[in-house]
Amino acid sequence: MQSLNDEKIKWLTEKANEIRQSIIEMLIEAGSGHSAGPLGMADIFTALFFHIMKHDPTNPLWAERDRLILSNGHICPVLYATMAHSGYFPLEELKTLRKFGSRLQGHPHREYLPFIETSSGPLGLGLSQTVGMCLADRIDHGKYSNKQFYCLLSDGELEEGNTWEGVMLGGKERLQNITAIIDRNNIQIEGYTEDIMPLEPLADKWKAFNWHVQMIDGHNFDQIVGAVGEAQAVFDKPSIIIANTIPGKGVSFMERRWQWHGNPPGKGPEDVVPKERQGKEAIKELRTLGGKIKSEHE
Amino acid sequence: MFDADMEQVPIRKGFGEGLVIAADRDKNVIGLCADLTESTQMHFFAKKYPERFVQVGVAEQNLVTVASGMAAMGKIPFTSSYAMFSPGRNWEQIRTTICYNDRKVVIVGSHAGISVGPDGGTHQAIEDIALMRVLPNMTVISPCDAIEAKKATIAIAKTKEPTYIRLAREKTPIITSEDTPFEIGKAQVFFAPPMTPQVGIVATGALVHKAIVAAQNFAEKGISVKVLNISSIRPLDFEAIINLAKEAGAIVSVEEHQIVGGFGSAVAEVLVQNYPVPMELIGVHDKFGQSGTPDELLEHYHMGISHIEKAVEKVLGRK
Numbered sequence: 001m002q003s004l005n006d007e008k009i010k011w012l013t014e015k016a017n018e019i020r021q022s023i024i025e026m027l028i029e030a031g032s033g034h035s036a037g038p039l040g041m042a043d044i045f046t047a048l049f050f051h052i053m054k055h056d057p058t059n060p061l062w063a064e065r066d067r068l069i070l071s072n073g074h075i076c077p078v079l080y081a082t083m084a085h086s087g088y089f090p091l092e093e094l095k096t097l098r099k100f101g102s103r104l105q106g107h108p109h110r111e112y113l114p115f116i117e118t119s120s121g122p123l124g125l126g127l128s129q130t131v132g133m134c135l136a137d138r139i140d141h142g143k144y145s146n147k148q149f150y151c152l153l154s155d156g157e158l159e160e161g162n163t164w165e166g167v168m169l170g171g172k173e174r175l176q177n178i179t180a181i182i183d184r185n186n187i188q189i190e191g192y193t194e195d196i197m198p199l200e201p202l203a204d205k206w207k208a209f210n211w212h213v214q215m216i217d218g219h220n221f222d223q224i225v226g227a228v229g230e231a232q233a234v235f236d237k238p239s240i241i242i243a244n245t246i247p248g249k250g251v252s253f254m255e256r257r258w259q260w261h262g263n264p265p266g267k268g269p270e271d272v273v274p275k276e277r278q279g280k281e282a283i284k285e286l287r288t289l290g291g292k293i294k295s296e297h298e
Numbered sequence: 299m300f301d302a303d304m305e306q307v308p309i310r311k312g313f314g315e316g317l318v319i320a321a322d323r324d325k326n327v328i329g330l331c332a333d334l335t336e337s338t339q340m341h342f343f344a345k346k347y348p349e350r351f352v353q354v355g356v357a358e359q360n361l362v363t364v365a366s367g368m369a370a371m372g373k374i375p376f377t378s379s380y381a382m383f384s385p386g387r388n389w390e391q392i393r394t395t396i397c398y399n400d401r402k403v404v405i406v407g408s409h410a411g412i413s414v415g416p417d418g419g420t421h422q423a424i425e426d427i428a429l430m431r432v433l434p435n436m437t438v439i440s441p442c443d444a445i446e447a448k449k450a451t452i453a454i455a456k457t458k459e460p461t462y463i464r465l466a467r468e469k470t471p472i473i474t475s476e477d478t479p480f481e482i483g484k485a486q487v488f489f490a491p492p493m494t495p496q497v498g499i500v501a502t503g504a505l506v507h508k509a510i511v512a513a514q515n516f517a518e519k520g521i522s523v524k525v526l527n528i529s530s531i532r533p534l535d536f537e538a539i540i541n542l543a544k545e546a547g548a549i550v551s552v553e554e555h556q557i558v559g560g561f562g563s564a565v566a567e568v569l570v571q572n573y574p575v576p577m578e579l580i581g582v583h584d585k586f587g588q589s590g591t592p593d594e595l596l597e598h599y600h601m602g603i604s605h606i607e608k609a610v611e612k613v614l615g616r617k
Contacts, residue, residue: 110399111399117370118366119394119399120394121394122390122394125391125394125395128363128364128367129364129367129370129395131360131367132365132369132370132371133370133371134367135352135364135367136368136370136371136373137371139328139349161359162360162391165357165360169354169355169360
């Protein structure tokens with residue numbers, strides 16, 4: 001993996017912003033779905049697809065691809081949007097999200113869309129599957145396999161017991177080719193994680209299970225790329241990156257508010273922006289990078 | 299077959315032997331276990347192929363989700379535990395990561411049925427057939443003895459479908475031979491009187507032997523009863539069941555499982571939609587198990603030979 005220069009960071013920043021716009025557009029069209037998580041993870045998805053991962057959009061099932069396992073399937077708008085921007089399918093198809101006959105199911109189904117490694121949505125299942133994939137790869141290629149297994153988890157799903165069964169086995173088997181990334185946005189559907197079920201001290205928990213732990217700013221490309229690089233350099237331990245993210249990132253009236261976990265623009269809380277204006281204002285803010293640039297449509 | 303001292307072997311042992319043969323033939327066969335390796339008879343495999351064995355600890359949800367990940371990489375994972383815990387505890391994991399994903403994972407549920415005995419009701423899985431046969435993509439196999447379990451295990455390793463195989467703990471009479479045919483999706487005639495049958499028995503698992511003994515007892519009294527062994531509960535041999543109903547005009551199903559949602563229910567679904575005839579269901583009637591010897595429990599819960607005979611008489615009277 002190459003290190004980043006200023007030019008690449010600028011390019012990634014703009015790409016992530018385009019992906020955020022696509023997320024808002026597809027959610028408006030769908031009329032249902034999750035807003036906060038997808039927006040918060042746009043930078044990490046952009047870094048993975050456009051800088052870190054070995055993959056080929058023209059050959060989604062390329063045997064040598066790195067594996068990306070999305071455990072918290074409800075943030076799939078960011079997965080679909082990033083796949084479309086990478087060239088896996090036309091951007092136009094994003095408008096079919098959650099509609100009858102669409103390949104873009106409300107929660108991802110692996111048989112509908114090649115490159116989706118596993119169907120997900122029910123929480124707490126992705127890490128164990130990642131552990132299984134990595135174990136299978138080790139049986140075939142030994143400890144020195146170059147294949148990387150990226151598992152993306154939400155913080156809320158760490159409340160599922162199955163997650164910790166996977167954490168235990170990953171530590172026991174010393175699966176160094178796993179890099180798991182937690183979207184630490186502190187929200188879940190009914191409130192803040194620390195009110196619903198406290199997760200802290202989160203880093204200590206993973207350390208206690210023999211994982212290599214890093215904490216980063218999940219919106220800083222240098223830190224994202226650097227942490228993945230460090231994870232791959234660690235010998236004999238799986239890695240967890242706790243990425244602090246802002247839920248709803250890029251749309252100021254959504255940011256940090258748990259009330260935007262499971263609603264699309266137009267159906268969210270209206271104490272800040274009336275429902276009918278939510279979509280328009282979100283797009284406008286993203287197009288202008290929060291007022292930093294003039295929108296091409298103005 | 300009707301001698302008191304006939305050879306008896308636990309059905310689970312046939313799985314243990316079959317897994318080694320399947321592994322000899324295909325290097326992608328993997329074994330995963332949740333701390334019950336010897337009990338589920340996976341230890342033969344684990345000893346011969348330690349590099350292909352994964353011990354996940356007492357964690358049945360992890361057992362099947364890890365296996366799903368291995369299947370995604372081209373492996374053929376066999377996962378074993380007690381049926382009460384897998385598929386009892388981890389049903390949603392099996393639904394989402396194995397069936398919905400259509401990943402070839404084999405769920406091996408040992409210690410199924412009430413004949414688990416002294417361990418008591420917590421360990422007696424009598425709901426597992428219902429849990430597994432409701433899932434799209436799933437194959438459900440319930441062998442009648444150790445030899446059939448061995449054949450089934452070898453056959454399952456070659457298919458593409460997610461599969462549940464149900465095994466019993468106790469020693470069970472050997473009623474098949476190496477030459478007895480086994481095919482997924484096919485029922486086999488195990489007892490056929492010379493005359494046209496007056497009642498047809500469809501049986502699965504360890505109770506097939508008791509069904510045959512009951513049929514023999516009727517034959518001695520001049521009543522003809524035909525017995526089908528149905529180890530493949532899904533896919534189910536519709537043709538054989540419908541033909542038996544046409545031939546006999548009355549059916550008795552026999553299983554060591556709740557009658558609600560189980561094997562008898564599956565047979566009833568076929569009959570009511572295709573060729574309705576009077577039917578009686580032998581199995582557990584809406585109760586949990588308890589401690590006791592297998593024979594005591596089978597008698598208490600009305601799954602003994604005398605109960606099968608009473609059901610045959612009852613269904614004869616309804617014709």
